[in-house]
Amino acid sequence: SCTGDVECVCEGFSCNGDQHCFGLQCFSSLSVENGMALQHKGCIVGSEEVAVRCKNSQTVDSLVHCCQETLCNMNVTVEMPMVEGPNYSVTTLTIVIVAPVIVLILSGVAIMIFRCIHHHQMEHLTAHDAEYGTIDGLIASNVGESTLADLLDHSCTSGSGSGLPFLVQRTVARQITLSECVGKGRYGEVWRGQWQGESVAVKIFSSRDEKSWFRETEIYNTVLLRHENILGFIASDMTSRNSSTQLWLITHFHEMGSLYDYLQLSMLDASACLRMALSIASGLAHLHVEIFGTQGKPAIAHRDLKSKNILVKKNGQCCIADLGLAVMHFQDTNELDVGNNPKVGTKRYMAPEVLDDSIQTDCFESYKRVDIWAFGLVLWEIARRTISNGIVEDYKPPFHDVVSSDPSFEDMKKVICIDQQRPNILNRWFSDPTLTLIVKLMKECWYQNPSARLTALRIKKTLTKMDHSLDKIKEDI
Incomplete structure (x- = not known):
């Protein structure tokens, strides 16, 4: 020793x-x-x-x-010093480098083939499909004890778009219990549903709006749309109940409801106003941009943006919903996919070029500019319900003072194109720095010339800068 x-x-x-x-x-x-x-x-x-x-x-x-302490070397582990690595042969290096490239190419080809097959199947649904719920020609396996969160996490890495894998969608839809109707409209109904103890929203489309269901299902199942300001998609199903066919779209549930409903009952301060505006702009910017890569997405224009198609989340942010009229653009092939839906947007929110039929329907930028016009109107709705100098107005829809509650196409054309009217700008808004900025942005969304309007990304950056300034002011206080 x-x-x-x-x-x-x-x-x-x-x-x-x-x-x-x-x-x-x-x-x-x-x-x-x-x-x-x-x-x-x-x-x-x-x-x-x-x-x-x-x-x-x-x-x-x-x-x-x-x-130098008693038994101090008991739990000490000495790490391996840097040593010179082995020399790999040219053959080994070739395998290591080339093999992943080949796998990526084959995966890309497989995804393209899958998209084509799925698109073909979506367009050729039969009555038999509707009765037995086999939209994609697949039979679902039992999802057992999996939770909604587990399944959604899996879907984010499965390459299967934004929702659950096709094999699971069928099963999830059939396990949902509808508990209460939370909304009705021309599109159909929205129900709160329960699936394994969790709340989900189930939008049941009316038969006359089935093409919107087809379009939304197609986009969500082929495009990775996960974003905090886009409504989260879970599953889509065509099922038979009470001897009639029902078209279901299952999404995340937001108990605060639509922005339209929320503004009826709630007043905002400047901070909440900015949070809502920035979140909607962020969602719209995400839709409009094309993202390249295996987890990418085509550029998407919404075409029916309005306060009823925007949901309010618990944290005060918003998320954009209802992609039934959406248009997709693929830059690499310059393909413009307008879908097969004859429905047009909401007349009250239509841009001048849509009303006078001067829109360039073969140009994707035209559709994005239509969204920006509508976004400006949503900003106006939010601003009316934002308090400044202790004053706030009741909720009113855009152009409430010049057209009826259900305006015709010709009514809106006269107001927007011929008279070139815009929603009233309230004097009190200029006493608040946040509302002053919102006024400037909404005006730049309403130019008669579409190409002069701001882009969603520019709006997002401007609002983000304003948000940071507000945070700094709060810190100083």
């Missing part, structure tokens, strides 16, 4: 079977011999050994850690 004042753990060939030793210091070392890493622990007896081993602790082929 070693002699000295400090008790140390001893491991390795020099310990002669003893688990402890005594010396001036303890050490843990790692050395490389004949390409193998060897661990040692033990005692340093002489002062000369301390100077040599501890003060020059790292060499080309060894590494030593020293300490």
